[in-house]
Amino acid sequence: MKKFILIITLFFASNAMAQDGVQFGLNVSPSWKINMSKQKGTGIRNNQSGYGFNAGIPIKYWINEFTALNTGLDFEFTAFDYLQNGFLVSSVRFNSLHLPVMFNIHLSGSLYAMVGTGVVYNLSVRDLNIGGGANLTAVTNNVQPYLGLGLNSLIERDFGYFEVGVQGRYQVLDIWKSSYEKFEDSNSHLAALDLILRYYF
Numbered sequence: 001m002k003k004f005i006l007i008i009t010l011f012f013a014s015n016a017m018a019q020d021g022v023q024f025g026l027n028v029s030p031s032w033k034i035n036m037s038k039q040k041g042t043g044i045r046n047n048q049s050g051y052g053f054n055a056g057i058p059i060k061y062w063i064n065e066f067t068a069l070n071t072g073l074d075f076e077f078t079a080f081d082y083l084q085n086g087f088l089v090s091s092v093r094f095n096s097l098h099l100p101v102m103f104n105i106h107l108s109g110s111l112y113a114m115v116g117t118g119v120v121y122n123l124s125v126r127d128l129n130i131g132g133g134a135n136l137t138a139v140t141n142n143v144q145p146y147l148g149l150g151l152n153s154l155i156e157r158d159f160g161y162f163e164v165g166v167q168g169r170y171q172v173l174d175i176w177k178s179s180y181e182k183f184e185d186s187n188s189h190l191a192a193l194d195l196i197l198r199y200y201f
Helices: 002-016
Strands: 022-039 045-062 067-084 087-108 111-129 143-157 160-171 186-200
Touching (some): 022 160, 045 087, 143 186
Antiparallel strands (some): 022 045, 022 186, 045 067, 087 111, 111 143, 143 160, 160 186
């Protein structure tokens, strides 16, 4: 998977010099996360709120004057904290690589719709708690494809372009492997609402 991400990134980088309409930038986007769990037998649902951010290098390739492809490579951090009486008792933390493949479609003025997909690759997953914590990477479905939808605005300035917007993402695979006993009777999926803050040179 790491080789695949590297090849895609190098492909866009090598084509960037030869094509017009390719923009590189910087991305630092905070996220609100939800871990959506459902018991298989009872159908009872439980949603846990979390937080995170994406930081990396976005690439915007203009297909024509009204449509662009957004990709790039980000580091993504996700945390789900459990508090008791105001104190942090435990926290499940994901450190990931994030490769988006989102299309920007012009709506009106500087407003664009975003639709597409992408993949998150979990480098490490840890459960931190007062007992010392545990490494959960081996029991995680590390490759997590997602579906994405959102709105953004591209604002031109003398020194570059700012992209601001919101984007929802839903990971289609269960977080945990079916062999993980702790969650073998439930399904868990991550959803994210990203506040997009990107700057293009």
